[in-house]
Structure formats: structure tokens, C-alpha cells
Amino acid sequence: MKQESAQSSSITPAKTGYGLLDTISSPADVRALRLEQLPELCADIRRFLIDHLSVNPGHFASSMGAVEIIVALHYVYDTPSDHLFWDVGHQAYAHKILTGRKEAFANQRKKGGISGFPSPLESDYDTFVTGHASNSISAALGRAIADRNTPGKENSKTVAVIGDASISGGLAFEGLNNVANNPNNLLIILNDNEMSIDANVGGLHTYLSELTTSAGYNKWRSKLYNAFRRKGVVTEEGKGRIQRFANSVKSLVSGKQNIFEGLNIRYFGPFDGHDVIKIVKILNDIKDMQTPHLLHLHTVKGKGYRPAEENPAKWHAPGLFDPETGEKICNDAKDSPLPWQEVFGRTLVELAAKDDRVMGVTAAMPSGTSISRMLAEYPERTFDVGISEGHAVTFSAGLATGGKRPFTAIYSTFLQRAYDNIVNDVCIQGLPVTLCIDRAGIVGEDGVTHHGLLDIAFLRCIPNMRIAAPADEKTLRNLMYTSLHSDGPLAIRYPRGKATTKDWQTEMEVIEIGKGRPIITQQGAEVAVLTVGPILHEAKKAIKALEEKGIKADLYDMIWVKPLDTELLREIASSHKAIVTVEDGVSTGGFGTAVSEWCRNNGCDIAVHILGAPDSWVTHGTVAQLRHDCGYDSEGIEAAVASAARTLS
Numbered sequence: 001m002k003q004e005s006a007q008s009s010s011i012t013p014a015k016t017g018y019g020l021l022d023t024i025s026s027p028a029d030v031r032a033l034r035l036e037q038l039p040e041l042c043a044d045i046r047r048f049l050i051d052h053l054s055v056n057p058g059h060f061a062s063s064m065g066a067v068e069i070i071v072a073l074h075y076v077y078d079t080p081s082d083h084l085f086w087d088v089g090h091q092a093y094a095h096k097i098l099t100g101r102k103e104a105f106a107n108q109r110k111k112g113g114i115s116g117f118p119s120p121l122e123s124d125y126d127t128f129v130t131g132h133a134s135n136s137i138s139a140a141l142g143r144a145i146a147d148r149n150t151p152g153k154e155n156s157k158t159v160a161v162i163g164d165a166s167i168s169g170g171l172a173f174e175g176l177n178n179v180a181n182n183p184n185n186l187l188i189i190l191n192d193n194e195m196s197i198d199a200n201v202g203g204l205h206t207y208l209s210e211l212t213t214s215a216g217y218n219k220w221r222s223k224l225y226n227a228f229r230r231k232g233v234v235t236e237e238g239k240g241r242i243q244r245f246a247n248s249v250k251s252l253v254s255g256k257q258n259i260f261e262g263l264n265i266r267y268f269g270p271f272d273g274h275d276v277i278k279i280v281k282i283l284n285d286i287k288d289m290q291t292p293h294l295l296h297l298h299t300v301k302g303k304g305y306r307p308a309e310e311n312p313a314k315w316h317a318p319g320l321f322d323p324e325t326g327e328k329i330c331n332d333a334k335d336s337p338l339p340w341q342e343v344f345g346r347t348l349v350e351l352a353a354k355d356d357r358v359m360g361v362t363a364a365m366p367s368g369t370s371i372s373r374m375l376a377e378y379p380e381r382t383f384d385v386g387i388s389e390g391h392a393v394t395f396s397a398g399l400a401t402g403g404k405r406p407f408t409a410i411y412s413t414f415l416q417r418a419y420d421n422i423v424n425d426v427c428i429q430g431l432p433v434t435l436c437i438d439r440a441g442i443v444g445e446d447g448v449t450h451h452g453l454l455d456i457a458f459l460r461c462i463p464n465m466r467i468a469a470p471a472d473e474k475t476l477r478n479l480m481y482t483s484l485h486s487d488g489p490l491a492i493r494y495p496r497g498k499a500t501t502k503d504w505q506t507e508m509e510v511i512e513i514g515k516g517r518p519i520i521t522q523q524g525a526e527v528a529v530l531t532v533g534p535i536l537h538e539a540k541k542a543i544k545a546l547e548e549k550g551i552k553a554d555l556y557d558m559i560w561v562k563p564l565d566t567e568l569l570r571e572i573a574s575s576h577k578a579i580v581t582v583e584d585g586v587s588t589g590g591f592g593t594a595v596s597e598w599c600r601n602n603g604c605d606i607a608v609h610i611l612g613a614p615d616s617w618v619t620h621g622t623v624a625q626l627r628h629d630c631g632y633d634s635e636g637i638e639a640a641v642a643s644a645a646r647t648l649s
Contacts, residue, residue, distance in 0.1 A: 019044040026100055027074040027125070038075060038276045042067045045094050046304040048102075054323040058109055058116055058445075059090040061302035061315040065193050065273075066091035066161075069297060072279040073159060073189075074098055076287060082157040083127045083143050087136035087166045089117035090316075091191065099125035109445035111621030117449060131449020132414065133387045134169030136160040137188060141175055144184040157185060157287060164192040165364060169387040171417075179292045180264035187286065188265070188294040191273065193301040193312075260294050269296030274303055313367065337502055340494045341409075341438050343473045345370025346505070347480050348407055352378050355484055359399050361385065361408040363392040369409035369438050389414050393421035393433070400431040405484055409436040412452025412493065413443075419458060426489050427464040433490075434483040440469070440493035441533070441584030442613070442627060447620030452493075453613045456532075457589035459491050460562055466513065467491045467561040469533035469583075473504030475559065481508035495534055495584060497623065514563035520555040527553040527644050528576040529637065532561055532591050535584045538627070541634035546641055553580075553641050561591045564598055573604035578644040580609045582632050587612030607647070609640055 020037060021044035024030055033041065045067050053060050071094065073084060079099070086092045096114065097105055100123065107113030118126035128139045140160035147153040166172060167190060179186060260267045268286060271278060279297065286293055301315075302308025307326030308315035320329035338346075352358040352374055360382040366372040375382040385392045389410055396406035410418070415437060426433045440452040459465050466489065470476040476494055483490045519536065520543055531539050536557050543553050556572065558565060572579065579599070581592035592610030599606055611632040618626055627633040631640070 018048050021045055021048055021097070021102070024098055024102070027079050027098055030071065030074045030098055033075070035075075035277055035280060038068075038071055038280065042071055042276055043304070045071070045097060048097065048105075049093060050305055050323045052105055053093075054321050056106060056108065056110070057317065057319045058093065059317050060305075061308045061312045061318075062088075062090035062163075062193075063093035064305055064308060065299045065301045065303045066191055067094045067303070068274050068276040068279060069161065069189060069191060069299070070094040070098065072276050072283055073161075075280055076283040077157055077159065080124045080127070083140070083147075083159070084125070085128050085136040085140035085143070085158070085160045086118050086130045087160070087162040087172075088133045089130035091161070091163070092118050092130070095125070096123075099123055109447070109620055111619075111625045113620075115447055115620055116445060117447065129449065131446075132417070133166040134162070134172040135175075136162045136166070137172050137175030137179065137186075140188075141179055141184060141186055144186045145182055148184060157187070159187045159189060161189045161191055164190060164194060165387055170390060176260070176263055176265065183290070184292060185290050186292045187289075188292070190269075190294060190296045191299055192270065192296060193273075193299045264292070266291060266293040267296065268293065270298050271296070273297030273299035335502065337473075337499045338504075339370075339497060340473075340476070340499050341368070341370040341496075343476055343499055343504060344409065344436060344438070344480070344494065345373040347477045347508075348374050349377050350508075351407075351480060351484065352381060355405065356381075357403060357405040358484070359383070359396075359404045359406040361392050361396050361399075361406050363387060363389045363410055363414065365409070365411065365414075365438075368411070369436070371409050389418040390421045393418040393435075394425045396433045397421070397425040397429065397431050400426075400433050401429075405432055405434070407434045407436050407480070407483075409438055411439040411450075412437045412441075412455045413439065413450050415455060416458070422459070422465075422489075423462055427462045430464050430488050432483070432487050434480070435489070435491040436480075437491055437493040439496045441495045441535075442618065442623050442630070443496045444623045444626070445620050448617045451613075451618055452495075453584075453586050453618065455491070455493055456561055456583065456585045456591055457593075460589065460594060465489050465491060465562060467493070468559055469493045469561065470559065471500075471531070471534050471536040471557050473499045473501060474506060475511070477504070477506075477508050478511045482510045482513065485510050486513060493533065500534065500537060511559075514560050514565055516556055516558035516560065516565040516568050518554070518568075519557050520553075522547075522552040522554060525552040525554045526577045526648055527551075527580060527641050528572045528578070529553055529555045529580045529582065529641060530558050530572070530591075530595060531555070531582045532558050533584055535582050535632065538632070538634045539582055539637050542637035542641065545634065545638050549642075551642055551645050553645075558591070561594060564594055566598065566602075569595065569598060570602070570604070573599055573606045576606065577648050578607045578609065580611060580637070580640050580644055582611045582637055584627075584632070585612055586615070588615050607644065609644055611636060611640055 020041045049063060101114055104114045109116040114122055118130045120126050137160045140158050144158035147156040258267050300309055301312035348360055360371045360374040362369050362371045362384050364387045366375055366384050385395060392408055396408045399406045437455055440455055443450050459467055468479050470479055479492050529539050539555055543555055546553055581595050583591040587610045590612055596608040599608055613630050
């Protein structure tokens with residue numbers, strides 16, 4: 001197994017001793033078991049997951065539901081010579097446990113520990129990085145065709161595992177459409193638990209829930225094809241015509257068209273995704289097929305743990321819990337500030353009550369973004385479009401052309417998938433779509449695929465786009481209110497986690513676009529600290545610490561990345577000798593770059609020191625740990641200001 005970094009101090013789970021699982025150190029050990037032992041191994045894995053995830057939180061319900069699929073795959077396929085591609089990776093914990101990371105699992109998602117998602121940097125058994133949905137079919141198809149065209153690897157098998165929510169994403173459809181265009185042996189396993197994080201939406205979900213295929217039909221089809229082939233009636237060249245004819249027969253008999261076989265992908269199922277012995281037998285029957293094929297398995301999210309089975313959405317990533325009772329363990333004080341997304345959700349409901357043009361849009365994250373609050377109050381004006389971020393943005397643009405004011409809430413990392421839609425469908429037309437960018441900045445334990453560090457940089461270069469980052473809840477509310485009273489696109493970014501105050505639900509007011517504000521000004525200060533977003537509070541701590549050391553610095557909350565407050569910038573540049581910018585985003589091309597460019601282009605001879613995420617990938621750990629490593633927590637800001645002050649003296 002590859003190691004990304006040294007492991008941090010271990011966490012001891014509630015129990016030890018896991019039967020057959022204790023004998024497994026690699027998939028070869030799984031393949032050495034008798035078939036009838038596999039249900040016992042699955043039960044041992046579930047006990048392991050419950051014990052470990054109760055004290056070291058992660059993605060619980062999805063991984064509990066995929067145990068039998070993972071055990072069967074490693075039992076039948078010769079991994080890592082055969083390749084498994086996971087979609088999202090939420091369901092892949094059992095895969096990590098069986099592939100040499102059982103002991104390291106106690107520290108998964110912690111700084112120095114293993115990732116919460118599959119990563120080739122971590123293990124040869126992880127074929128592809130998986131943090132975003134709907135990409136497994138495309139990636140696996142590429143690998144299957146690559147192996148087919150590589151001497152010595154022609155017989156390697158490739159499997160893509162995708163959920164029923166992920167398969168509704170646009171990229172998955174593009175992959176499915178391309179699967180039958182070139183010879184390949186790709187197996188697609190559709191893990192159908194009728195859930196994503198929230199309830200699935202859309203026509204494909206309804207279709208999958210009703211889809212059936214007769215075992216008798218598949219036997220008839222196979223026998224007929226083999227008989228025709230032996231007699232020379234069917235050749236490889238004519239196989240496609242026979243497939244289309246057979247699919248037509250099935251449609252006639254069943255009364256419906258199978259969407260997968262309509263794409264010339266052999267379909268098997270649906271079967272019970274928790275009958276590991278049955279899954280093994282099916283996989284053995286179809287593993288040597290040289291044409292694309294799909295196995296449809298019904299699973300239960302949270303399988304084996306009743307609280308999770310009964311409420312899978314809340315058990316997607318439940319945090320700490322008592323494994324005996326299922327009671328959640330919450331360390332937050334009852335009177336602590338609300339999460340940022342909750343402030344957003346409640347404010348959106350207020351705006352919707354005042355203005356019937358307000359529409360709420362999200363992409364499979366109603367509870368995560370708190371748009372669920374508007375969905376409950378105004379269901380006819382709230383839209384969950386599923387895992388389709390590009391569609392969410394273009395759909396919002398369409399709403400805007402009809403005089404509506406859509407607030408489109410998408411996590412920063414997922415908004416990356418909608419870039420073309422933002423450019424062409426929103427900004428070129430100058431439409432009043434408000435992009436509410438949740439989880440902006442470092443998000444913590446979910447790591448590299450989930451940090452929202454790029455949005456300022458990739459949005460700042462788009463004409464017509466305005467970008468703001470509130471440092472507190474009142475400013476967030478005022479920015480949302482302001483968006484209703486101005487035209488054109490607006491992006492509002494805010495982080496994951498708790499906000500800053502409890503007294504936030506005040507009367508909203510329009511704020512001036514492109515205007516920042518001074519927070520701390522001191523006589524004789526030569527260094528100015530400029531921030532956007534809640535990182536302001538780290539800067540406050542730094543300036544207080546510096547003051548105790550006799551170093552004075554001024555602090556400004558710029559609020560707007562675009563347009564910049566150029567009047568305030570000119571004033572700052574003329575009254576200070578150095579500027580330190582701080583942002584919870586990449587330092588290349590972001591807010592600091594914008595300030596530096598303006599100073600250079602306007603003849604301001606002042607040093608600009610940019611603090612933000614480095615030009616390298618940030619892994620996983622707590623938000624505090626990662627900000628410290630990136631150098632823009634209070635200590636990093638203090639050090640940067642002190643260094644700038646020393647340079648001036």
C-alpha cells in the first residue's frame with residue numbers, strides 16, 4: 001500500500017475483534033474464503049464500520065449499504081490487476097478496509113491519516129480519484145479501452161460502480177452514450193438504493209424503481225445467440241443487429257423500453273444487492289463478457305443499522321454517535337451561532353415571503369444548503385434538479401429570462417462543473433442569477449476533492465460577474481437583499497461551519513456594491529490588512545496579538561472581490577507602506593491578485609503580500625489545521641504582518 005503521509009495518533013474504537021475480518025489483509029485473503037463464508041465477512045465489516053465511524057465520523061449510510069457489492073467484487077475479480085472505479089466514493093469504505101487499510105482506518109479523514117475517498121496516491125487498489133459524482137462510467141470506459149489496446153492487459157476486467165443518484169448526472173449519460181461505440185468489456189454496477197444524500201428526484205429515478213428483467217428472458221437470449229453463432233448465422237459484425245432485435249422483443253413482452261439495452265448495453269437485474277452469494281454467482285456468469293454490460297442491484301442505505309435504515313438522509317454523515325442506541329453526540333453549545341447555510345436558508349425564506357420573484361434552486365443538496373427551508377414553505381418556487389450543476393445554472397438563467405430572481409445554492413467544489421453555463425448562459429446575457437456558493441474555502445476532513453478554494457479565481461475573470469464574501473451573518477443577509485435590488489449576476493461565497501454571532505436576524509438593507517469598510521484603524525500603522533469573508537476574524541486575532549508586541553496594523557473588510565473598492569484602495573495605498581491580503585481561497589488569481597494588479601496598474605508603489613491557499617493541493621484535516629498549514633490562520637497573518645513591518649523599518 002502506498003502511504004500519503006505519516007499517521008497521526010490513533011483513535012481506539014469502542015470494540016475490537018472482528019472475526020473473519022481480522023484474517024483479511026488484502027483481497028487475496030478474501031478470495032481464499034469459501035463462498036458460504038462471505039455473509040459472515042459482510043457482518044464483520046458492518047460491525048467494524050459501526051464501531052469506528054461512531055468515534056471517527058465519516059460517510060456512514062452509503063458505505064453500510066455497499067458492503068456485499070464490495071466483498072463480491074473483490075472475491076470475483078483479480079484486483080488490482082482488474083480495475084474498480086468508484087463513483088463519489090461515499091460507499092467505498094469496505095473497499096479500503098479489504099485493501100490493506102484496516103489498521104489505518106481509525107485515522108481516516110484526519111490529518112496524516114488516509115483519505116475519506118479513494119485515491120491512487122494512497123493505494124494501487126484505488127484506480128481513480130473519486131470525490132465528485134457521475135464520473136465513474138467515463139473514467140472506467142477509458143481504462144477498459146486503454147487495457148484492450150495494451151499488449152499483456154487485453155484480458156483485464158474493468159468495473160464502474162455508480163449510484164442511482166449519480167447516474168442521473170449529465171456526465172454519466174455522456175459516458176453511457178459512448179460505452180457501446182467502441183469494443184470494450186466494461187461492467188457497470190448500478191447500486192440502486194433510491195437515495196442520494198436527500199431523496200432522489202427526476203424521471204430516471206422513477207424509471208429505475210420500476211425496471212425489471214426476466215431471468216428466463218436472459219437465459220433464452222443467451223441460448224439463442226450461442227446457437228446462432230455455432231451455426232454461423234450470427235457473426236461479430238452482425239451482433240449489433242441481433243441485439244437490437246432482441247431488445248425490441250423484450251420491449252414488446254415487457255411493455256417498456258430498457259434504456260440501457262436501447263444503448264446496446266446488456267442489462268441484468270434488478271437483483272438483491274445484499275445477497276452476496278447471489279451477486280458472486282452473477283458476476284462469475286458475466287465477468288468474461290466482451291461487450292458492455294450493466295448489473296442492477298437494489299440495496300438499502302444504512303443496511304445493518306436500524307437507525308440509519310429508517311432515516312438514511314440524516315445518517316449520510318452523522319458525526320459522532322452511540323453505536324448501541326444510535327443517539328447522536330453533539331458537542332456544540334445550544335446557544336452557539338447557527339451554521340452559515342442555515343442563515344442563508346432562513347434569509348431566503350424571508351426574501352421569498354416579501355418578493356414572489358424569488359426562486360430557490362439546488363443540485364441534490366436541499367438539506368446541505370438549507371434550501372430545504374424554502375422547499376417546505378414554497379415548494380412551487382423551489383427546485384432540486386438532482387446531481388446536475390450545469391443544468392441548475394442554465395435552468396436558473398431560464399428562470400431569470402422570465403422575470404424571476406433565482407438564488408442558486410451549490411457547494412463551491414461542485415460549482416466547478418457548471419463553469420461553461422455560468423459564462424455562456426448567465427454572464428454573457430447579464431442575467432440576475434445569484435450564485436450562493438456554499439462550502440467556500442477549506443472544508444476540512446473531506447479533503448482535496450471537496451475544498452472550495454478555486455471559485456474566486458475562476459469567477460473573477462468573467463465579465464459581468466460580481467463577487468462578494470460576507471464576514472458575518474448580517475452582511476450575508478444584506479448581500480442577498482441587495483441582489484434583489486440590482487441587475488446582473490452576483491456570486492456570494494460563504495464557508496462551511498458555524499457563523500460568528502447569535503444576533504443576526506435584523507432588518508435587511510441594500511448595501512453599496514463594490515464598497516468595503518474599515519474595521520480597525522490605528523495612528524501610525526504602516527501595514528494594512530485587507531480581507532474578504534469570515535477570515536476577517538482570524539485577522540482580528542492577529543492584529544490584537546501584534547498590538548501587544550508593539551506592532552500596529554489597520555484592518556479592512558473589503559467585502560467585494562469584484563468590483564473592488566478602488567476609492568478605499570487608493571486611500572489605503574496612499575496612507576500605508578505595505579498591504580497584506582488574506583483570503584480563504586487560492587492565492588494565485590484570487591482576491592490578493594486583484595489588489596496587486598490594481599496597485600500595479602494604477603501606479604501605487606506599495607508592496608502587496610498575498611496570503612491564501614498555495615499553488616498545490618490541500619489534503620484533509622481540520623479546518624484549523626489546514627489553515628495553519630496554508631499560513632493564513634491568525635498565527636500566519638501575524639507572522640506576515642510582522643515580516644512586512646520589519647522590512648519597512
